[in-house]
Amino acid sequence: MALLDMMRAVLEDSGLLALWHTLAPSLALDERQLIFMVATPIFIGITFWEYRKIRHDPKLMDTAEAIRNFALGAGYQVTELLFAGIIAFPVYALCYHYRLFELELNWLTGFLTFLGVDFCFYWMHRASHRMRWFWAAHVVHHSSERMNFSTAMRQNATNIFNCMWVFYLPMALIGFNPVWIGVAYAFSLVYQFFVHTTLVGRLPGWIERVFNTPSHHRVHHGRNPEYIDRNYGGTLIIWDRLFGTFAPENDANPPEYGITRQIHSTNLIVLWTHEYVDMFRDMSRPGGLLSRLGHLWRPPEWQRPTISNSEQPGTLHERNHPEPDRH
Template identity: 40%
Template structure:
């Protein structure tokens, strides 16, 4: 097996330089895209993720090697074409990991960290989980099973993470149409970070936006619907510990407190964020339906008003 470098560590200087250039550009153009406390929190979360990955990658590598050495169906060689296959296979796995992380509260508890910033810039890309690395790898277990070597998989996972860094920016409006049609872009990913009902739980792509288009989760960014970043209910803190664990604490309270059936306690772990056993909770689909209903009602009211004005004008004319 060839030795693959840890490209994330090598990319750290690139991250720093890119963030510096983005800050310079925002100051030059009189745009306020950075908040110092928010950016420092994101960087702290990224550093914590990097340190904890020394432990979590050991767990991941052990699990991958266990399956590869004992249960693999095929043996995929180290060849150029196998890395192309892995590029799409890994991205497919990432799509479903990302989607489930929004649809299942257990996985949302770690992923919510990345969505907790109310700002959108390159530092936001560094706002990573401190807990997810220890269990979210299960979405990739099928890759060593079909014969991809664990070293190859870990390298491609790093490539995916590196690709997703540059799309966390408002400095780029739109890429060329052909690129927007196939690849994940800043425009597509801005939608994903939106708390607007229209944008909630959309555009889960890692590298290729094609998965969202295939599985019905794609939403283009609209000029008339400016993205509002953050959570539906923001956490209002820059404390890294609270950022990392606030949803775990909230989920624990929902599971273990109050009078509930065992079934409902389990549902607080497996149901989407926002679900409540008494029916008072609202999922992203509920919020989207309410929003569309209100928009439809407003448009109908405007249409009725215009009709009334038109009738009045007709009467005047007569």
């Protein structure tokens, strides 16, 4: 935890910690939020550097959208700060109370925490593309038609309510301290910020084989048929290689960014909620309760068959409204 102590000292020396306590005296800054608070000025600086490189190409950078992306990220951080301690922390504390093993923090358990968090992130990320309830929150991250560092900040303020954090609970049950889990997760997100760019080409082969890289993540954001639902890895790409979801970037078929049914709204609330609206509209259509609820856990493209009034019972016809957003 020496690194976290150093970060806290930097915030104290810079006056940012005093400012935080002035603005939000009742909110404690936990280790995960501490990391994000230190990293945010770095993110802004790196984004500005990239902006100067690509600002003249509207296909790569849009100033208004970049500002909007940071606003989306700010909304995500605010709801995480306000509600994580109320919603997620009690569940983690309960799991950790009934932990299977007593684990001390050392180099080995630190590495296992990083590895376990990255493994859980892979499955959480995969579920956020293949289960519509999770996709409803994650879609905002994919709805930009540009790939740059500001895209990394494009997050949904509803994430904490979607309960994606449940994917990490097994680690607390095993005996990994929730504080360690939060720190590893925060550092993973910091790393992932730097893979959202078109300015970095392919890296040396061994790095591309082991780590998530800008090339791999450009594929993940592509809406080309061969790129959809590929490269879910956070820090490591090995999980995609192991579980059959890896796809390399194809120079002959560069990624087209965005989602298959693109939304062009500039309203933050619409960007955060449009997929929820579509999902609940689908659930409201006639049908059995279990079939309606299927929209929550089925893939985003799944559509319930409907029976035409002119057909005999049992004859199924696909509905004719547009299918849900897919990236």
